[in-house]
Every structure is written in structure tokens, then in C-alpha cells.
Amino acid sequence: MRNTMDREEMRLKLQMDLDAAKTQAERNRLGQFATPPSLADEIVQTAVTLLPKRSKIHFLDPGFGTGAFYSSLLRQVSPTRLQTARGFEIDPHYGDRAKSLWGPTALNLDLSDFTKATPPTHDTDKFNLVICNPPYVRHHHLTPSQKQHLRLVLNKHCTFDMNGLSGLYCYFLALSKAWMSPDGVAAWLIPSEFMDVNYGLKLKQFLLDRLTLLRIHRFDPAEIQFDDALVSSAVLFFRNAIPRGSATVQFSYGGTVLEPKTSDLISTTHLRDIAKWSALPATIRLEAERGDGARLADFFTIKRGLATGCNSFFVLTKEDAAKHAIPPQFLTPILPSPRDLHADEIEADRNGIPNLAKKLFLISCGLPESEIKAKYPAFYRYLETGKSAGVSRRYLCAHRDLWYCQEKRPSSPFLCTYMGRPSSKSVAPFRFILNHSRATAANVYLMLYPKPAVADAIERNPDATKRIWQALRTITGAMMTDEGRIYGGGLHKIEPKELARVSAQAVADVLLPYGNTGQRQTVFA
Numbered sequence: 001m002r003n004t005m006d007r008e009e010m011r012l013k014l015q016m017d018l019d020a021a022k023t024q025a026e027r028n029r030l031g032q033f034a035t036p037p038s039l040a041d042e043i044v045q046t047a048v049t050l051l052p053k054r055s056k057i058h059f060l061d062p063g064f065g066t067g068a069f070y071s072s073l074l075r076q077v078s079p080t081r082l083q084t085a086r087g088f089e090i091d092p093h094y095g096d097r098a099k100s101l102w103g104p105t106a107l108n109l110d111l112s113d114f115t116k117a118t119p120p121t122h123d124t125d126k127f128n129l130v131i132c133n134p135p136y137v138r139h140h141h142l143t144p145s146q147k148q149h150l151r152l153v154l155n156k157h158c159t160f161d162m163n164g165l166s167g168l169y170c171y172f173l174a175l176s177k178a179w180m181s182p183d184g185v186a187a188w189l190i191p192s193e194f195m196d197v198n199y200g201l202k203l204k205q206f207l208l209d210r211l212t213l214l215r216i217h218r219f220d221p222a223e224i225q226f227d228d229a230l231v232s233s234a235v236l237f238f239r240n241a242i243p244r245g246s247a248t249v250q251f252s253y254g255g256t257v258l259e260p261k262t263s264d265l266i267s268t269t270h271l272r273d274i275a276k277w278s279a280l281p282a283t284i285r286l287e288a289e290r291g292d293g294a295r296l297a298d299f300f301t302i303k304r305g306l307a308t309g310c311n312s313f314f315v316l317t318k319e320d321a322a323k324h325a326i327p328p329q330f331l332t333p334i335l336p337s338p339r340d341l342h343a344d345e346i347e348a349d350r351n352g353i354p355n356l357a358k359k360l361f362l363i364s365c366g367l368p369e370s371e372i373k374a375k376y377p378a379f380y381r382y383l384e385t386g387k388s389a390g391v392s393r394r395y396l397c398a399h400r401d402l403w404y405c406q407e408k409r410p411s412s413p414f415l416c417t418y419m420g421r422p423s424s425k426s427v428a429p430f431r432f433i434l435n436h437s438r439a440t441a442a443n444v445y446l447m448l449y450p451k452p453a454v455a456d457a458i459e460r461n462p463d464a465t466k467r468i469w470q471a472l473r474t475i476t477g478a479m480m481t482d483e484g485r486i487y488g489g490g491l492h493k494i495e496p497k498e499l500a501r502v503s504a505q506a507v508a509d510v511l512l513p514y515g516n517t518g519q520r521q522t523v524f525a
Helices: 002-020 024-029 037-049 068-076 092-101 144-158 168-179 200-209 283-290 318-323 369-375 377-388 452-460 463-472 477-483 496-500 505-514
Strands: 057-061 082-088 107-110 127-132 180-191 212-218 233-239 248-253 262-267 300-304 315-317 331-334 360-363 414-417 432-435 445-450 485-487 491-493
Touching: 002 068, 002 092, 037 068, 037 127, 037 180, 037 233, 057 068, 068 082, 068 127, 092 107, 127 168, 144 168, 168 180, 168 200, 300 496, 315 318, 318 360, 369 377, 414 463, 432 463, 445 452, 445 496, 452 463, 463 505, 477 496
Parallel strands: 057 082, 057 127, 082 107, 127 180, 212 248
Antiparallel strands: 180 233, 212 233, 248 262, 300 445, 315 360, 331 360, 414 432, 414 445, 485 491
């Protein structure tokens, strides 16, 4: 025991030294975020209890790092119980030193890519305990050839096709099935976003159809598990066995794996019908409380604000626009970011310009450059500075017919902030804005355009606009966060489709006196 404790102290120092030798950008590229030792201990302890007592352990960690889980396992089980141990580490920066550290033990550490290794063909050579904190590499950091390889090997070894937008950790988890012995146990420390996003549907399908999902513990996003990664985490425990009929899955939240703040059992039958697993274990209760009713989609078409491709070039103050002689017809008022918008109701002057201390304008022009050069030489010179700075070659700009012509996003009377955190002023992370101006908004806002029946009610009754806004503001933070998603540090985000699902009975109650609004009295599907 003393030797394992000494080696753990050596590992922790090694981890600090190796992390310090890499930049944050380098570690982000390979998704390298070390597991805190106390968390590793809890995950290992929980996973081991899922194995038959006194059974021999054959351990695998596909993303070994410096060996946090292996170290914990050595300290928690007797040497005679641990029969074999194998790990994979793709980065020699960590792998070489880890191999030296654990050389005197029974570990077989492969300095190679787990996704390119061939799984054992015989069950006797497979592993009954898999524990891993896989690399958190988002799909857009994977090259097309990497994605093609991952999908091919997953189809080959597991006859399963993952969503193309899945992060690397999804492939690691699914591929591990081919390495597991029947009834083997696995524990995976992964980002919790898979529970809500579209690409996660495939992973959830895999967990429910190909494995016996035992438990998911989701950490409180305000209690960040990784000091260097703003990502909300979850731990999955499952058994390598085809599920038989309906079973139950333990969903726990907050606190620690061993002492969660709340916990409940959810049947897999219900689980298949629940779109956002991050709301569990409270979803079933909340759905029952909500009952049937209106959703925001019944009254609004919801779109993200526009993406300029380079705000610093396309969004100018009134003074800078005059300095560069940008013609007024190519300028559209645009709202500042939410952090610079101190009021939730935006008044306007007689020209529809927001009554804000700092007035901002968006450049957008549909004329060809040759015509701009002939008619508006000062404007043309400004565009040339954008070309010299590489703005025209940025992805969004380069994919437009005219790189300086923005997408169409007319102003909307109602807006909602796209992301936010609860503050001392409000426990709700999102704000509903009432916009009396003709200003458009960037993609840090969601724009709520009234549907025809609602627009008609507003036209016939001008006071309806403010009453609708006041009704929107009664939507609770909990109702919003149930539909949105949450990241480490308590950062909340909500997409248009998610906002569309939010309950809007308060809006319906406002509109009923104004006549038929097209509202339907069924649960939003």
C-alpha cells in the first residue's frame, strides 16, 4: 500500500509538470484534461462495486494519460485480484513518462491510438472493467479522414453508425464495447452535453439498445470538475449486456458520485421518450406539473440573430461610420451585446434608431465592388482594408455571393439572450428584451418574430406588445434551463428549437382577450 501511495504522489507531480509544459491550446487540441484524484477514486470505487465480489479484475483504460484510474485501482483492490491491466495513450508527452512510472507494475501501456487498435477476438482476452476519461475533441477539430476512419472502425467492430457531428469521446465509448467481456462493467467520465444535443441521440440509442445502462451522475455545472475546461461533466456506468425488457436507470445530480444531492430511478421506457436527459431526475415530475399547454412556437418564429463573420469590421459606431464615409443606405442599426445592454426595454428615436448612449451600425451592401468603387470611393477603400486584413477570406464571408452583404435579419419586437449566467440581479440566466427600434441583432440573441395571428393582434391592439413582453418575463429560469443546455461554471445556452419548446401559457393568457391567435391546446411535440 505504501508503494502505491508513493507512486500516486509521484504521478500527481508528474501530471503537474507535464501539463505545465504544454500550452492550453495544445491540450485542447487533443482534449487532454486530467481527472482530479478524488473524482478518480469515487468513480473507481463505484465501478468496482458493480462487479461480482472477489471476482478477478481485467482492467482497461483507453485514454490513460498518467494513470489516475489505474493508480486509484491499485490503492483500492488487492494485488491478487487485479489480474491484467492495459492502457492506451496517443501522446508520447504523457505516455513515455507514464510508462516509466508504472513500469514495475503489471500494466501493459500501448503508446498508440486506441481507435486504431484491434480488439481481442476471444472473450477470455477481453476486459471486465473499463474506466476512462476520454479525449474531449469536438467534431470540428477532427479532419474528414479522421471522421471517416472512426465511422468505419465503429461500423466494423460494433456494426453501429455514429452521428457525424459527434465528438471523439463518443467513438471511444462505443468502441470500448468490442473490448469488453460479457457482463463487464464500464465507467466513463464525459461531457454531459450528449444528453441534450442532436448528435447525442445516436449515443443514447447505443446506450439503451446495445448496453445495460446502470447509472448517470451529472455534476452541478457550477461545481466545475476540471479547473482548465469549461465543460459540464457526467459519469456513465453500464454493463456489457443486451438489455432485457424495461429496466431502470439511476439518475443522480450534484454533489459527488458517492454523495449526490438528488437521485431517482427512471425506467428505460420513459427514458426513450425524454428528449433532454440533463433535466433528469426532475423531468417526469415537471412534465406532469406542466400538463398540456401552449409553447412559444405556437406564437413566434424563432431565429438566431445574424452572424456577421467579423463584428469588429462590419459593426461600427456612428462616429466610425462617418469617419469612413459609409453611405447611410448601407448601414443598419444593430443592438450591442447583452452585457452592454443595461435595460430590457429599448426605446427609439423617430428614425427607429435605439436610444442608447453607444449607437452601433451594421454594414451590408448588395452592390458589386466595381459599382461601389465608382460611386462610393471612400466606402470602397474601407472594404479594401477588410480584404487586406483577411476578413473577406473568413468562412462566412467567403461563402457569401458578396462577402460584405449580410444575411437578412429584420428587427423583431421581442428578443431573448442566447446565453447567460444567473447573477446577483436575477436568478434567471436569460433575458427577454422588448425592442421598439428597427435595430437588428447579432447571433448572441434569439429573435422572436410574431406569427401572423399574433402580429394581427398587436396591430389591432398596440398595448398587446408590452403585455406580451411582460408575459415572456414571467417565464421562469427553471422552465428555460430545462429546455436549454448548461456548461461548466453555470453558463446556460438555449437554441431556437429549444426556446420554441418552452411553455408559453402566460403569453396565451395575454392574447386570448384579443381574439383567435392560432394557439393549440396540446403539448408541443
